Structures are given as C-alpha cells and as structure tokens.
Amino acid sequence: MKNEKAKVQSSVNGILGNFVMTRRSFMKKATAATGTAVVLGGLKPSLKALAATSEISADEMGEWIASTCQGCTSWCAKQIYVIDGRAVKVRGNPNSKVNNGEGCPRSHLGLQQVYDPDRIKTPMKRTNPKKGRNEDPKFVPISWDEALNTIADKIMELRNNNETHKYMLMRGRYSYMRDVLYDRMTKIIGSPNNISHSAICAEAEKFGPYYTEGYWGYRQYDVTNSRYVLIWGADPVAANRQVSYYTSVWGDVISRATIAVVEPRLSATATKADEWLPIKPGQDGALAAAIAHVILTEGLWYREFVGDFIDGQNRFVAGRDVIEEDFEEKYTHGLIKWWNLELKDKTVAWAAERTGLSADQIHRVAVEYAKAAPHCISWVGGGPVMQVRGGYTSMICHALNGLTGGVDNVGGTLQSNKEYTKKFPKPDDFMDDIAKKGKKHEKIDQRGRLEFPAIKSGKPGSAVVTNNAADGILNSDPMEIKVAIGYMNNFAFSCGQPERWERALSKIPFLVHITTNASEFSWFSDILLPDTHHMFEKWGYVKAIGNGYRHVTLMQPLVKPVWDYKIDETEIPWLIAEKLAERGFDNLLRHYKEYKDPETGKAPTNEKEFALYALKYATQNLWDPAKHKGGDKINGWKEFLNIGVWNSDPYPYRKKWGNMKTKTKKFEFYSETLKSALKKHAEKHDTTVDHVLEVCQYQARDEKAFVPHYEEPFIAGDEKEFPFIFVDHKSRLNREGRTPNCTWYYEFKDLDPGDEIWEDVAKINPLDAQKFGIKSGDEIKITSETGSLTCKAKLWEGVRPGTVVKCYGQGHWAYGTLAAKEFGKVPRGGSNNDVIPAVYDRLSGSTVRHAGTRVKIEKV
C-alpha cells in the first residue's frame, strides 16, 4: 500500500513539480517555462498556463481548476480536482458570489459523464441509407477529415444551388460562445433557420415579468431578506435555478420567512415549506386571482408602490366596479382596470372550487403573504406556465409582486445585474448576396404566423417555437430542409410528442449531430461528431444571477482528453469554415479570423487558437484592467483563468421603480406593452386581437386580453376515458436528460421524494390506486391521446388524487448501455414526452409540459 502511494505521489510530483513551493514561486518557475512545460508536454499549451496559476495545497496530490457546471441552468461556478490530467472531484468555486462555493448533488455526476465509455470517440457515418426508428443506422467510424469534407460538400451544394435557406442549425445546451455556430455561421451560409431549444425550457416564465415589468429574463429572489416566499411550480432546492445558492440559505430562509409551495405533488422544496398547496393542475391562475382579490378587498396592498384611494377609503368590494379616478397610482399602471376586468369576482370561495384547495388555506396564504409586503416574493416557476394559456398565468402570478411592492425590492424579486461581456464581430460584411437572400426566408418553426404570435420582448414572431420545427420540416413548410446540424440537443427525446421528430429527422437528407453520446437524435443522423464535455473539455463562458449578483463563469479544457473530441461552438465551426474556404467559399473563415487575441492582436490560425481567442475576445472587458467597467477587478487573462469567475456589483434595489421597460415605465396591471404587441401581430395579419386570441386558443376577449387573468386549463383527453392529469417534474439528479447513463443516477434516484433507486416510477395517490387495483411495484402502462409509456407504479401520499406524477429523465431508447434497456430498441422506463402532446402556449411560443394531457393507467 505504501509503495502504491509512493508511486502515485512521485508521478504526481512529476506532473506538478515540487509541492512545497509557494504559489508565487511555482508561478515564477512556470513562467520561466522550466519543469512544467516538460511534464505537461502531452497537454495543450493553454493547460501549461493553467497548472502555473492554480492553487496547490501542500497536502494534496492534485489541484483545483476553475470551471462551470451546466447540468441544469443554474450555471454554477465550479472547481474540478485534477490529478495527473484526470478529473477526480467537483466542488463549488468559492470565488463566485452567486454560489459562494456551494454545489449540489447533480454536479458530481459530471464525472460519470465525462468518462462515460458510451461517449462517441470518433466521428461516425451512417451506412444504412434508410432512416427510421426501426432502422439501425449502422454507424461506422470515419476520420475528422472525411466527416468535415462531407459536411462542407453538402453546404456548398446548397450555396451553388442558391438554396442556402434549406440549411438548419438546431441548438441544445449552449454557452455564450453559441453565436459563433448558431448565429454567425448560419447567417454567413445564408439561412434564417437557427432554431434554439429555448421554448422547451421555460420561455413562458419570462412572459409574465415582461408584460408587467418589462423584463424578459429569469428573476433572482432575495430570499434571505424575505418574510414570505410564495412559490409556483418551482423547486429551488432541487431543480433550477441557483439550486446551490438556495440550498445554502434555505435553512435560514425557513426561519425568517413563511414558505408556501403551490404544486400538485410534494416537491423537494415543499418538504421544507410551511404551506403546501397541492393545487389541481392548471388552476394556478385561479389561486393567484383570489390572492389578489383578498389583498385588495382587505386593503393589504403596498401603498408606497401601488398608491391609494384619494380619500383613503378602500372601495374594493367583491362584485363592485371601482371608478378609476378615485385611485391614484404611484409606480403601477391600470390597477382599477385590472380589478374591474378580472379581480372583482374572484373570491376565495370561487378559487377554492376550482383549485381543490381549502378556502381557509387560500385566505391564510393571501393575508400572510401580503402582510409581509414589500419583503415578499411571488416566485413563478415552469409548472403553472409551461401550459396551454400559460402566458396569462405567468402574468397573474407575477403581478402579485406588483401589489406587494416586492418587485425590484429588498426581500423581493430582482432582475439581473449588469455585466460587460462583448458580442462577437458582426457578420454583415461577410454575408454575400446568396446569404442575404437566403436569410430573408421565413423560419422553419413558423413563428410569427397568425397562430404563433411568439411575442418575445414585445416583438411578434421573435420567440422560437422549437417543437413546431418538427412540423415545419415534416410539411416542408415554409421550406424543405436539406442539410441540418444539431448540437447538444436531443429533440427526439426532449420535446413533447417526439414521434414527430423521429419522422421529421428521418426526412432530412443530410443530418449532422454534434454530441457526446449517440442519442435518440443521433439515431436519425448521417454523421456524428464527438463533442467535448462542457465542464471538463471546453472553452466557454456563461452568465447567471443569484444572491443579488451576476457572475460570468469560465469553462476550460482541464483534463487530458481520452479521445478525439472537438468543441461544438468554436473548434468545429472553424474546421468547417476551413473546409468551405478550400472549396472557394472563404467568407466564414475570414469572419472567424476577426476574433483576434486581445493580448497579442494575433488572428487565429487554427481551431484551437480560435476557441481560446474567441473566449478572450468576448470576456476582455472583465479581465483587462484597461477596459474595466464594473464588478470585480481582475488583473489580466491569467488571473481570470485562475479565479474562473467575475462577479458583478451588488444589486441596486428599487432603481427600476418608475423606470421599467414597459410602455408606461410603470409596473403594468393593465399591460399597454402587451396590448401594443398583440395589436402589432393582429395588424400584421390584417385581423383583430380577438381573432388572434381565438386562433391561439385563449379565452380572453376585448380588454381582458391586456390584464393578467385566469384562463381555464386546456388539457387534452376526455375525463371519462383518461381519468388522471399527468404531472411532470424534474429530478435533482438530472443533468438535463443526460444522466440516465450514469450508475450514480440510479443509485441515488430516491433523493427525489417519492422515487425509488434503479426504477422509473409513476407516483399515484393510494386512494386512486385502490380504485384501479394498482399496487406499488406493478408494471403499468400510461396512455394519453398521443402516446404511451411503461413504468412501475409507486403509491405515494405526496400526490394529489386525480393526478399521476412522474419525473422526467428516464425512458431513453438510445443514449447508452445503461440509459436504454436495449440500445436502439427498448427504453429503460418511460419517457414523459411520449404521453405529452405537442401543444403550445402560443403567445410565448413555449412547448407545454405541464397540465397538457389526461392519461389512463393500466396494469401490464
């Protein structure tokens, strides 16, 4: 044992030099390029610099190197413990003010991902020309050169035939290097079709904040200063966003604040809450309306923000209109219109009937929440809003923050802090006539059509409708897609009703997938390119907010790559650009050469330099002292790499009161901003707003369309045939849907309340189970109008009767040995998306994953 230890020790000494050196002396030595360069000979030049700048504890064999975790969209700053070029452990980066050195369970699973033997280690091509779910692609390995030549030939074919609009780029998980591949390459080739995953994430969550306070983005919540935290379908101690931060403070938050969680299943956060409101799926808007009604009728609104009746007398009486002139608003707009149009009849009794909650609980929550004003939060998560008609639920739940003055306030809901990263050089000068003409075509996801307003930030047709791209491809409407590239996406698994994607992808004559694992999407591809793992092998950066700060955190290649992977967003587009240049089209390569190293002014000459220079270029304002604009002062690139993260200045409270980015600059209870956006869309289609709403399946007409309001849920399936509403939730171990190929995922799956290790269970209330003769452990088939899945039953009290609750993540039929029961054929467990129909919240373009469908359950 001692010998073994000594041996390891000596090899580590070989790698890192003398342990007893202080950091400074080590840096000096490394700068002199003595030992380090020799022992790190096998690593990239950039890694040599890394070894030189990282902290080394005298007692440990390795070193902690800064990186970033993108397992969920918390995007925490991390440090990876590296021994001999090998990643061994993960921890939070203590330099971040967002996550303060704290981590989460899923971050550790990154180790099993980066060293997953099922990762593709070389480019591959399909040898079976037939495509389909039942067609084995018969992939064979090819060289990078062959793969890139083939891709370049296919793109050149489009260019030569003047049909560059038939090129498509599909984006999955991204860093902010994304524009290199997603935006610039697509534009310079000449296509409108860069399609992101955003609408299957949570765009509807941004809809409410935008059309009330003019902020299209995820909020941060000032929980440590809060006295009441009302959470709608979010699970901050388990999933998204800033899980690490909220976990680190939750034990204190629960002492100071009352926590109420609205969700049909007992979530991880609900286990640590004062109130659990197990609402009927889709009825969140009713509860929010009743809470607003109570706040107004009982005079609990926050007068410093909202204003008051001129004579100080509360005229909000159930069922009675109020005269607008009687109320003088301060930082809000349209309160009386909101009351008259929506709230006056929304009593507690009315809401109790719809929500399945007791009138007593609704009233108690409303009063206690409002009494905490302004230090209270209405926290809108994906649950109530990623639904048909969810845009309006997003508005009404978020509007409560206006009534209480919690918006932009201490202990309330906050926007994002300023950051100073730079955009990449503009592509315009490199877009030739073919490109300009190609880009003018309509996008393949049909956004902007009458039935898809997709109005992001007030602009109709500006939000992606990810899941509808499948139908666009299938119907060749607006165009046929001939050449497509997807990266770190898996729409054939991650989108509702994925069977459409299976057919759509089969239809594309030439499909490339940049991926770590051969996933469901890969199954339909012609070429697979092995991607780097973001946390260990990639140059990039992301920005995230939390704890009143914004951080910009780096990812860097910090392990010896096991196989020949290349970076999705930089190295691969550069290599394609080189191949295009060889074929006489050098616009893209000339554009990429503009991404010069800010330190030396040198243009990149190869893909590795490009990846590094592009990152340095984009982040220069953060690390170059001469360009400092705010936040942490960092003394140069090397120091930035060592620290790994830049922090913004602290959040300036109440700076947006009276200065919001809405039409009126106020918090809009009557959204002039939405009114203008909807009118723009209606005018574009030469019709009325009412007609738009009718086509898009909303119930509101006339003026009601412009105020936050309750809409009845729109759930597929007849109640008699399909007695249960299907409830989807996320796992604290999901790294997107990619961890089901890791043993630790299954070994610890019971960390999700109600779940079981090594199983994929649907949780059913024991009362319902008894009615249907189902026991825990029974194999069951869950069927909706659009599909079915098979999994195990689990009887659990944390489920609202009338619903069946299942965690997203399992049910892969590809991705890897563990993820699938039989690779390419039989899924392990069941994929929730197989029962969720492809329906939308059309105002935001979001794909529905909650309250989307009813299901039936049968024993198998």
Add this chain to the structure above:
Amino acid sequence: MSRYAMVIDLQRCVGCGSCSIACRNENNVPDGIYWSNKITETVGTFPNVRHHYIPTLCNHCEYAPCVRGCPTKAMHKLDNGITMHDPKKCIGCKYCEFNCPYGVIYFNWKEPHQFWKSNKVLLKGGTSSPQEEVEKIGAKKTPYFNPERGATLPASRPKGVVEKCTFCDHRVRKGLLPRCVEACPANARIFGDIKAPDSDVTKLLGKFRPFRLREQLGTNPHVFYVRDFNPAQYRPTKGGV
C-alpha cells in the same frame, strides 16, 4: 488527542444527498454500498403530508458493537474516536455488520467496480468499453478513482471484506474536513473535536438538545442531530373536541 464528532443540522439539510454522492466519489465506494446514507419517511395523508430526511453514516460510537464483536480486531477504535477498519485483518465473518444497530456496515459480496471491468462496446469502433476507458485514462478501478483515499485504507476494498465510513480519516489527518462535510451545500454538517470547548461542534451541542439514533442502546454515538428537517410554522391552536 481530539475526539471527533459530527453534528447534523436537520433544518439546514435539504435532503439533496450531495453528502452521499461526494462520499461515493471520495472513498471509491462501489455501487450498492452506501457509507453515507439516509432514512426517509413520508408522513401523513394527503393533503397533510410531508417527506422527512435524516442523513446517516457510521456513528463512530464510543462503545461500538461492531468493534466489540470483531473476532480479529479488524474493526477497531482510533485514539481520535474514529471507528476504523483494517481489511487485512478482516476475515469477512460479518459479525460487525450484524452487530451494528445502524445498518451502516456493508459487506463486499462482489469484486468492486464491476461496471468498469466490462469489455462490452456499445458501438463497434465508435465507443469504448468501460475497461478500455479506464486503461486509456491510466486510472485504477474507475476513471475518476481517488488515490488519496489509499493513504490509510486500500483505496478500493476487495471482495470478501466489509467497509464503512471512516469520517474521512485520510483527510482529517491532513487537516481537511470529511468530504461529506465539505460537499454539503447547505452547511448542514458540522465536524470537529467534541473535547475542545470552543469547537463549533461543542458550541452547537450546548445550544440545542441533540438527539442520536437509538440512544437507548448505550453505544454513545458521535453523530448528533439538532433541529428539525421541517420546522414549519402553523397558527396556534388548542385543537377541539
């Protein structure tokens, strides 16, 4: 000499299990074995329901039944209070496992890390076998194998012996906290010398009425629990008849 103990603040704990996964990682614990574990319970009937979580690990008892029952002294106490195991002396009789009232000792029925011994390849020529992956990385047993664990215990324990939590003695001796403590994002685990009057552990134990698992057995466990997993507020009531 220090006497190490751990306080687990259940109010700070969110039941995320970072402790258990980080422990797997630090100690190269094979699948199926949980040095760090939990007791969970869903209490109540809908809609009055909560789910509770108590992290568990070796209690490093003063009067450790596992040590008392070990015929070969493989299971033994260190001066700092840690209950330690020496697999070289272990004959695999499992008395310790049966004697432990907490179920935190595990027997290695199989060669550990079998997953990584497989030579099966998913896509011929396109992916590697687990075995090939480990070899190419130049690691032992698993690609992310932690050699530092090997300082005081075989870095991976062989088939036929038991294993359990050692309070990360290999880290503690270097002045580092046990990995579960470091990795707990909620700061729910507090580690230190229970004999030192100014240690955080001592202070917390003087502030709260701690409880320990199965105290009545007289094992004098050194993992203490304070506060409640769910300290929910409710409106005062006298109930009713």
